Amino acid sequence: MKNNIQFLKILPPALWCLLLLTACATTERTSNRLSADAPAIIAAQPASAKKLVAVAGFENRSTFMADKLWDTCSQLLSTRLIGMGYFRVVEWERMKQLFDWDALSTSSLVKMPEQRTQARQILLCEYFLTGAITFFDVHQTAEVSAFSRSKVLDTTVRVDLLLQDAMTGEYLAASTAEAMETKEYKGGPMGGETGSWDSRSADRALDSAIQKALVALVTQYENQVAGGLK
Numbered sequence: 001m002k003n004n005i006q007f008l009k010i011l012p013p014a015l016w017c018l019l020l021l022t023a024c025a026t027t028e029r030t031s032n033r034l035s036a037d038a039p040a041i042i043a044a045q046p047a048s049a050k051k052l053v054a055v056a057g058f059e060n061r062s063t064f065m066a067d068k069l070w071d072t073c074s075q076l077l078s079t080r081l082i083g084m085g086y087f088r089v090v091e092w093e094r095m096k097q098l099f100d101w102d103a104l105s106t107s108s109l110v111k112m113p114e115q116r117t118q119a120r121q122i123l124l125c126e127y128f129l130t131g132a133i134t135f136f137d138v139h140q141t142a143e144v145s146a147f148s149r150s151k152v153l154d155t156t157v158r159v160d161l162l163l164q165d166a167m168t169g170e171y172l173a174a175s176t177a178e179a180m181e182t183k184e185y186k187g188g189p190m191g192g193e194t195g196s197w198d199s200r201s202a203d204r205a206l207d208s209a210i211q212k213a214l215v216a217l218v219t220q221y222e223n224q225v226a227g228g229l230k
Contacts, residue, residue, distance in 0.1 A: 053081065054090040054125040054166075057107035064136035070105035071096070072203070073159070076210050077131055086218050090123055098122060107132075110164055120166040127172070128164045131210070133157065135178070136202075156180045157205040161213045163221055173221040177212035181205040 058073035060066075078092040095104065099119070103109050107130040109119045116128070135158035140151065158178040164171050181201040 050086065050088045051126040052090065052124065053087040053127045053129050053163075054095060054119070054123050055081070055092060056095075056109045056119065056128040056130050057104040058130070059105065059107050059132040060136075062133045062136035064133075064138075066199075066202075069133070070101075073131060073133065073206060073210065074104065076203075076207050077129070077161075077214065080207075080211050080214050081129070084214065084218065086222075087127070090125055110169070113169060116166065116169060123166075125166050128166050130162050130164070131213075132160045133206075134160050134176070151185045153183045153185075153201070154180055155182075155201040155205045157202065157209045159206070159209045159213050161210075161217045163217055173217050173224065175213045175216035175220060177209045177216060179205045179208035179212065181208075 055074050055078050058070045058077065060069050060073075074095075075092050078089060081087060082089045099109060103115070108115060110116050110128045110130055119125075119128075135156065137154075137156045139154045139156070141154075156178065157180075158176065160176045161174065162171055163173040181204045183198060183201055
């Protein structure tokens with residue numbers, strides 16, 4: 001240790017800066033990696049123990065109307081579910097090939113025992129996961145003065161998720177989460193930034209809300225169901 005300290009004392013200033021920058025970069029990369037992998041902590045289980053889950057659709061119960069919103073949400077949910085690694089997942093594209101849009105946009109596959117049983121026999125899945133957009137709002141505020149003006153657009157989305165036993169229909173876990181995306185336009189008295197609501201804000205808010213709800217759902221499932229089987 002003493003030799004190491006003496007060695008560091010004789011380093012030129014330029015090399016000291018290089019070592020410091022390297023250490024900071026390493027710390028930042030580690031922090032980002034841990035943050036990105038945080039949901040994967042609950043996925044520490046052998047592959048043979050992972051249940052097969054099918055995303056059985058996504059309803060839009062909000063007042064916001066948009067074509068293919070059920071498809072976008074289901075795709076986001078499937079992608080996040082696969083990335084988490086806790087379950088095995090039926091591909092969303094396969095779900096759209098096997099079932100029509102009406103069933104997937106209303107989650108009717110899991111609402112009636114006959115349809116649920118038929119879907120389970122086709123997919124050989126153990127669980128169904130469904131979602132719903134329960135709140136979707138775009139709020140605009142503006143401020144105008146003699147020297148400046150600004151416009152802020154807030155897109156807020158809330159989603160619910162339900163995990164269901166494919167055989168019995170029992171609900172195993174449920175969660176809800178909300179996310180907001182903000183876009184601000186600023187300008188001076190002679191002009192500046194201009195713009196209107198961007199649908200990409202909705203995509204980001206949806207993705208964020210779905211991710212939060214999914215982590216909460218799997219954590220609840222792990223604690224209440226999987227934990228009770230150990």
